[in-house]
Amino acid sequence: MYQPSNSPVHLSPVRVLLIDDHPLVRAGYRYLLHCTRRLQVAAEASSAAAGYRRYLEGAIDVVVLDLSLPGAGGLEVLRRIRHRDEARKSKVLIVSMHDEPAMIExxxxxxxxxxxxxxxxPEMLVEAVNAVARGETFIDPAYAKAMKPAAEAQSQVGLKSLNEREFEIFRQLAEGRSVDLIASSLSLSAKTVANYGTAIRSKLRLENRAAMARMAMAAGIVSPA
Structure with a gap:
């Protein structure tokens, strides 16, 4: 029988790396994140090269990354992080002025x-960092709305090719649920769910979970955040 504890629940802190070339912007991020006890700014950097070095120096949970950076730029930092962290344990949240669909994609x-x-x-930054730290995909509602018309027709056609089981697994993957959690909810093995995920991505010609999330949002299956 469950009994509530008088002791507070201590969650592991989320270590955040801020990479932005504007000191005032980083100061604003730091203030917002420090207002939430669980979020800790572990390091900061003002350029692409310095940002990647800071990432390599410590255990970082979430990287808050601008795209317009001195040097290689934010996309190159993202590419290097993903090449280094194939398991994708570290999460990357892009925070940018660029709102072109091609850049977002x-x-x-x-x-x-x-x-x-x-x-x-500003408060959306805290929401976004917490979301990606939990393993969810967070797309700014303004961006998601702008991207929806272009992808909606294609999404609806592609999803019709999925059978009932494939569609349910697609939906849960697009919501950001883990393979183990999906396997438990559907009474399947994690390996079976993983195999379904690979087959679904192949059928829909999607590269990764982020692409699945975008398709699901365009079709109105899941909400942007």
Whole structure:
């Protein structure tokens, strides 16, 4: 029988790396994140090269990354992180002024876990960092809305090719649920769910989970955040 404990529940802190070339922007991020006890700014950097070095120096849970950086640029930092961290334990949240669908698509295809607009409500940064730290995909609602019309027709056609089991697994993967959690909910083995995921991506011609999330959002199956 469950009995509530009088002791507070201690969650592991989420270590955040801020990579942005504007000191005032980083200071604003730091203030917002420090207002939430669980989020800790572990390191900061003002260039692509320095950001990647900071990433290599410590155990980072979430990288908050700008795209317009001195040097190689944010997309190259993202590519290097994903090449280094094939298991994708570290999450990457892009926070940028770029709102072109092509740029967003490129970042997500390279392995970004989320994309946030710098013009968004400041409190959304905390929401986005927490979401990607949990393994979810977070797309700024303004971006998701802009991307929806172009992808909607293609999404609806592609999803009709999935059978009932494939569609359910697709939906749960697109929501950001883990393979183990999906396997438990459907009474399947994790290996079977993983195999389904590979087959679904192949059938829909999608590269990764981020692409699945975008298709699901375009079709109205899951909400942007």
């Amino acid at each position: 490129r970042a997500l295809a390279l392995g970004a876990n989320g994309y946030l607009c710098k013009r968004s409500n």
